[in-house]
Amino acid sequence: MADLNMSEEPQGSTGLTGNLTTNDINDLTSLVNAIKNSTPETQKFLKELMEGRKPNLTTAKDQSQSSTELTQKDEVIRQNATFEKWNGEPLTWTPHYYLLKSQCRVYKPLLVTDEAVCMKIYESIPEPQRQRIRGYWIKCGEKEKYDWKEMLDVCHSEYFDQVGAQKAESKLLAMRQGESQLFRKFLQEWELQLEYAGGRDWPESIKINKLRSALSEKIQDKYSVLDLPINDYQGWFIRKGEKQNTQYATRSGALQSEYLTSPALSNSPAPGTTDHDGDVVMSGMKIDLHSLASLVAKLNTSNKNKKNEAPKSRPxxxxxxxxxxxxxxxxxxxxxxxxxxxxxxxxxxxxxxxxxVELGKRVTFRKNRAWRYGESRVKAEISEQEYKNFLVKLHGKPVIINAIINSTLVPALVDLGCTIYSVFSDHIAKQLDLPRIKVPPKELKLAKDSDTETKIVVDEICWAYINLDGKKNSICGYIIEGLAHGLILGEPWMRLNDVVYRARDRTLYIGEERHNIRIQKETKST
Structure with missing residues (x-):
């Protein structure tokens, strides 16, 4: 009777409990709730079992391994989240600023905190320029409050080149498109100066007005025909602005505009535009611009070819x-x-x-006595008077000053080409009875009276007290026989005594006190 009654009851929750106990019902309820609260993967697995399909089995080990790989991958990306470094040039700051913005938005989920993002921004600034935001960085550290958007604004206000922007804006106002310059090439130069001037955020109408004033008259006369927008800067570069703004032939004769080559402006005359002789009526905008531009291009090409032709030789x-x-x-x-x-x-x-050529005044060296004096290599033409003036300036006078050594006046030669501190003549050393010291032999190459021997060996030095215009100090130098001058002061002496030589006044200034020493007008030797 129980089975019969259960079969006659409607299919409901009560009809299935005929042979089920309370524990079975509780187990089924728990199973249904567990299925509802299970993960999507588990529900998908059970659904595939009910449909009779073979489920894709994934073990807990595989799931943990995949999650570990994802975690390791995120960690690698987080470690490699390095920002592009700025080179410190003011002109490159604006593109670097927008690059930093993009990098902050991309790496923010990986870096998690604003502090990590701000640290990356701080590291991308080179050290000399980093000092300008160091105060803001210390302030953020003291308050323990970091905001990468605020830090980017601070960096932009510090590193944006205001002076360069003003110069770029002045240049932007002065730029003008050439009559034969393509609009695209001019636009590249114009937008580069616009970027330097910080005009990216300017209102659309201001940018369009500045651009319109810089275009050539050929394009300005066609504003009404082109129907260019007033408040849409990008609209100038989509079809109308970029293609129709070049309504002229280039220097090579090729047309760069679809407006001219469109079917509406073809070479065939439209109906009703011809007279009784079949000629096209040229009036208003119905002029065949294509033919006119081609004619101008041919004229320019022919003129250019004429200019390139080599001129005929004429006597x-x-x-x-x-x-x-x-x-x-x-x-x-x-x-x-x-x-x-x-x-x-x-x-x-x-x-x-x-x-x-006047042969009386201008003669070559072949007809001049200078040719016989060993100057045959000079091939340039020069007058005899110019040659005489040159000979006067050819030789100069040595730099000789008066030095007092042991109360004796000794002419001294100041030689910048001498690499030795000082050199004494053997005659002066004997005359003044200067103390001598033996030194290891050393080979020197100095100026001597004899032309046959250029290298000598010295093995003695001497000491003396020298007085130059009241500046007294001790001096030491080699002793050489047969010198043309009693004393030679070389480049080391000039450097250690801070000697300044004024060639125009022929005057020596020695030391910080600037002793004024006049150079002798005539060469004297002892």
Whole structure:
């Protein structure tokens, strides 16, 4: 009776409990709740079992391994989240600023905290420029409050080149498109200056007005035809601005505009635009711009070819005196062929005249006595008077000053080319009875009276007290026989005593006190 009654009951929750105990019902309820609260993977697995499909089994080990791999991958990405370093140039700050913005948005989920993002921004600034935001960085550390957007604004206000922006804006106002310059090439230069001037955030109308004032007259006359937007800067570069703003032929003759080559402006005349002879009526905007531009391009090409042609060689015109030139000008004749009807620059018979060489005043070295003096290598033409003036300036006087050694006046040669501190003549050392010291032999190459021997060996030095315009100090130098001067002061002496030589005044200044020492007018030797 129980089975019969259960079969006759409607299919409901109560009809299934005929042979189930309370524990079975509780177990089923718990199973249903567990399925509802299970993960999507578990529900998918049970659904595949109910549909009779073979489920894709994944063990807990595989799941933990995949989660570990994801965690390790995130950690690697987090460690490699390095920001591009700025090179410190003011002109490159603006693109670097927008690059930092993008990097902050991309790496923020990996870096998790604003402090980590701010640290990356701080590391991307080079050390010399980092000092300008160091105060803000210390302030954030003291308050333990970091905001990467605020830090980017602070960096932009510190590193944006205001002076360079003003110069770029002035240049932006002064830029003008050439009559034969393509709009795209001009736009690249114009937008580069706009970027330097910080005009990215300017209102659209201001950028368009500045651009319109910089365009050529050919494009300005076609604003009404092109129907360019007033408040949409990007609209100038989509079809109308980028393609139709080049409504002229380039220097090569190729048309760069779809507006001219469109079917509406083809070479075939439209119906109703021809007269009774079949000629096209040229009026208003119905002029065939394509034919006109092609004609202009052909003329430019022909003129360019004419300019590139090599000019025909013409003999030089005869040289005229001033009286002859004045007479021809009064008669209105050409100064070259002495005929009327043209000016001298357009003369087809003669070229520009050449000044004749006056043999009496200008002679070559082959006809001059200088050729016999061993100067045969000079090939340039020079007058005899110029050669004489050159010989006067060819030789100078040595830099000789008066030095007092042991109460004796000794002429001393100051030689910047001498690499030794000082050199004494053997005659002066004997005359003044200077103390001598033996030193290891050393080979020197100095100026001597004899031309046959250029290298000598010295093995003695001597000491002396020298007085130069009241500046007293001790001096030590080698002793050499046969010197043309009693004492030679070399470059080390000039450097250690801070010697300044003024060639125009022929004066030496020694030391910080600047002792004024006049150089002898004549060479004297002891």
């Amino acid at each position: 030089p015109a005869p040289w005229l005196t001033e009286s002859e030139i004045a007479e021809l000008i009064s008669k209105g004749l050409c100064l070259r062929c002495k005929k009327n009807g043209h000016i001298s620059r357009y003369c087809k018979k003669f070229g520009p005249p050449k000044r004749p």
